Amino acid sequence: MMGLRAGLLLVCCWVMSSGAAAQGTASVLPSPDALLPTTPVTWSLTQETWNLPAGETMGMTGGSLWWGVNERLKLGLASYGATRGERGGFITLGVASELQHRWSQDWSSTLGLYVGAGGGRGGQPLAGGGLMLRTDVGLAYDTQRWGRLGAGVSHVRFPDGTISSTQPFVRYDYSFNSLMVGGHLQSVSGSVNAGTIGVKPLATRGQEFALVARDMRLSAQAGASSGTRMQLLGVEWTADLDERWFLKLESEGAMGGQSSGYMQILAGGGYRLPVWQGGAVKIHAALGPAGGGAVDTRGGLIWDAGVALQQRMTRHDSLELAWGKVGGFSGHFKGDSLGLKWVHHFSHPEVGSEPVSALALAGLDAQNLRIRLAHQTYKGAATAWRTTYPGLAVSNLGVQLDYFMTPADQTTQWFVSGQGLAAYKGQAGAYMTGLVGGGVHRLLPGNWFAEAEALVGAGGGGGLATGGGLVGQFNAGLGHRLSKQLSIMATTGHIAALRGDFKAKVLGLALVYDLTTFAGR
Structure with a gap:
């Protein structure tokens, strides 16, 4: 699923090797006669x-x-x-x-x-x-x-x-x-060529992943003590049912205004109408739980509906401008929003329960992914980092999903990441953070690897002084591969609010699972 509050990240870092040859851990591409289980x-x-x-x-x-x-x-x-x-x-x-x-x-x-x-x-x-x-x-x-x-x-x-x-x-x-394979394939662009054997390639269905920035204006009653305007940062995923109709899931958190701690998780669908070459109008509606940050959603269930104009910039990327109305099913929550989205288009193969012939992968690219089950502990690096219990450390649990842009057989690999964590210890229940960013993964001898990553996104709640909610985090880590799929990694880092007193050292430990999926070109 998927993380909760999200944002945008840039990373530029370098991990030095010891000079010895790094040990490769990637799997080879499946042989043409292989059957892949679904x-x-x-x-x-x-x-x-x-x-x-x-x-x-x-x-x-x-x-x-x-x-x-x-x-x-x-x-x-x-x-x-x-x-x-x-x-x-x-x-x-x-x-x-x-x-x-x-x-x-x-x-x-x-x-x-x-x-x-x-x-x-x-x-x-x-x-x-x-x-x-x-x-x-x-x-x-x-x-x-x-x-x-x-x-x-x-x-x-x-x-x-x-x-x-x-x-x-x-x-x-x-x-x-x-269709998923444990471990990483050696080439993220390699695909099996069916040639003239006559094996029918897998059919695919369109999907979109978007980074979302939204400005929301609420009624005075909904804003309570937090004011009537806030800025949200998040992510959105859509899956096509056919050429026009689609389903969608989105998660956003406050990163501006005076509503840090507000978040929403919405599910719904919509209709896409092409209007010119590369351009389309999208009508959408969704509902789900939302609240926090002194924003009055009462019971918590809200709806969101609107219209968007999407324009293709490249074959796989679009910009989208969206306008919508929001409201609650109880309480005084209502308002309107204006959003800007960067959208990445891809397609996913449709498979059943039967194993898939490797020959049917013709026209598909391997996509190397990684799931990290993470534990992170914050230790205060500023006197006023918390509004309550300033002497207590805060422990968090969460999930991190990484997409590798570099082939797995290269010594240095770059990845982008989305992460969501929530507090479970330290009297900070209600603190959550959702970050997006990227990093570098460096293979070392003896199944060891080193990493560095930088992230930015939304965080708040639980008495942590995150100001408007915009936070940034940097981590460096050392890991050891246990098998083709599993690794363990320890990290150290720093997280801070960009407009608040929240600053903390971060100690982390993660169980890592590598996998490969396939997507249309």
Whole structure:
């Protein structure tokens, strides 16, 4: 899934080698007669209501993205956000696992575990440090064509806070398959040539990834003490259903104004109408949880709708100007926004559950990716770095996704990165940060590697003095490869608000998984 508040980053750094030959760790391209297994992927939507102290309730919506490890085990990323009640902006993110037992073709049972972090909207006593644990047991019916419908019971607990709640839930799952290979291929531009053998190349479907900057003007009632205007920074992903209709998912956080800590996670869709060569008008609508930063979204569920003009600048890149209206389903939240987006166009192969012949990869490029499950601890580097508990360090959990622009067989490799983390310890529940940027990865002898990266984005909440919310971070790290897919990496760095007193040293540890996907040229 995907991180939460996002922004833009530039990096320029150099990692010195020892002069000995670096050991290559890349895989070779598949042989023409190879069969590549596909990976089952599931998108889930969950609804439940938590019981809080003093008789208060909070409706929560959860979104998860699962990857099948085998027929019984799934691993994934998940986020939960308040959508009913009085605490809009209470949002968590984390990792999850699930065991599934199939009783028949239609019926199955599940046992799940989620470990995450977050909080928000005046909920620091509720969330404490921010660590969230959720277990669940459920029963599901597979409609085969329209997805899976399920229900069950979950238990949620914040060990450092006061939330401990057991409740029923309902859930919807939609499954599909994706083509992924463990490890990195030696060439990110190499593809298999089917020649005259007659193997039909895989069909592809268009997708877009966008960096988004948005200026939002809210009504005076919605702005509360934070004022009526804020600037957001984030990311957006869209997937085409056909040549005109598309689905979209976006996440944005405040990085300007007086609303640091505000964030929104929206899902929806739209219609694209070509109007001239390379130009199109897009109509879109979405909804999802939002709040924080003293912005009054009440229950937390908001809607966003608008129109955008998109113009291709190159074959794979566009600029987009968007105007829209936003509003809440409860409370006084309403306003309008003006956004500018840089859009990257690509396509993804459509596959089923059967293995794919390597010959069918003709016309596709290998895309080397990396997922990092990260732990970072902030130690204050300024007296007023926190408005509360200034002597306590803050520990965060999160996920980092990297895309490598350089072939894996080169000693020096450049990558771009998107990262989302949330506090789980240090009485800073509700602090979250979403960053984007880039870095350099340098191979060293003996399966070791060194890295440096620079990032910028939005961060706030939990009593950290991030000003308007714009933060920058620099990390340097040393890692060791355990296998073709897995590595472990330790990092040290510095994070600071660009317009605030927040400054901290950063110590990190990450478990790293390398994989390769394929995209149309």
